[in-house]
Amino acid sequence: MPSLREKMAENGFESNDDYEFQLRCLLESPAKGIRTLNVTGEGERRKTAFANALARSLDFPHVLYHDFTDQSPPLPDVILPPSRDELGREEPPIEPLDQIVSxxxxxxEGDPTVLILDQLHAADFREHIRIHRLVSSCYWDIRDGRYFANPRHLLLFLISEEPLYHALQKESFRVWINRVSERHLHYRPDEFGLSPVAQPLFDAIAQLFLALDAAPTRSELARILSDLQLHVRTTEHLQLSLFGRTEGLERAAIASPEHQPLLASVVEAAQKLLVTEHIELSGSPGRKRDPD
Incomplete structure (x- = not known):
């Protein structure tokens, strides 16, 4: 079975960090109302990518999304005709938030469902109160109608650039999303179809990223290795490859004079490897080298 990290990578969010523990706390702890995840952090739209990838990785039949900053939300699947009250006055159309929550x-009521409410800081504070009532009481009022949610099936993901309304925060489980991965993984040559002869190159790359205070993901490292094979011949080339391939890595840090010896060590190790054997690099673990 693929891990949660692997499934989320398949759904558009790749990170070295593991969120299995947070997910267990959300799903397996007793809850009175709707289980709610508050996605926080410095990741900006990376938080949106996290929420959508997590929702897809849970394999729920329904994933619904609403962005409070969207000025042109998509039309609903079913457009209801205008209605009139008892005096013949035409009632305004249903708001996008009411449409998606209902x-x-x-x-x-019948299927596991995830509702993602993004950019909640842009919503009117009265909407925060309504969302809190949904979480705690499991219903949503629209005009004269009331829609009930099944707390065993509905998950709510909230994304905001500002702290949530206090009562809503107390009902939520917070998870922090960084701009980049914090966890350093120790990769082996055989994970990329390489022989142990490539270990000095992997050691040099690990020392460089440790000095840069960065942690490449598997796909990022695979692309850097490919660049080292096909294109990189100087430290300047390597700087461009690192910046182009690694999310969150700053140009100033890569170009810092203190990192030049480490950059040179990576280039030297790559050149030695190319001389000693012909290699075919792959980002897929377990893929073997083609024989010469």
Whole structure:
């Protein structure tokens, strides 16, 4: 079975950090209302990518999304005709938030459903109060109608650049998303289809990233290795490859004079490896080298 980290990478969010523990706390702890995840951190739209990838990785039949900053939200699947009250006055159309939350409530009656509410800081504070009522009481009011959510089936993900309304925060489990991965993984040559002869190159790369205070993901490292094979011949080339391939790595840090010896060590190790054997690099673990 793929790990949560692997499944999230397949769904667009790659990170060395593991969120299995946070997910267990959210899903397996007793809850009175709707289980709610508050996605926080410095990741900006990376938080959005995290929420969507996590929702898809759970294999829930329904994933619904609403962005409070979207000025042109997509049209609903079903457009209801205008309605009139008892005096013949035409009622305004249903707001996008009401549309998406009522749909999530309806879907949760029969199927597991994730509702993602993004950029919540842009919403009117009264909407925060309504969302808190949904979480704690499991219903959503629209005009004269009330929609009930099944707390066993509905998950709510909240994304905000500002702290949540206090009562809503107390009902949520917070998870922190960084701009880049914090966890350093120790990669081996055989994970990329290489022989142990490539170990000095992997050691040099590990020392460089440790000095840069960065941690490449598997796919980032695979692309850097490919560049080292096909394109990189100087430290300047390596700087461009590192900046182009590694999310969150700053140009100033790569170009710092203190890192030049480490950059040179990586280039030298790569050149020695190319001389000693013909290599075919792959980002897929377990793929073997083609024989010469």
């Amino acid at each position: 749909e999530a409530c309806a879907q949760s």
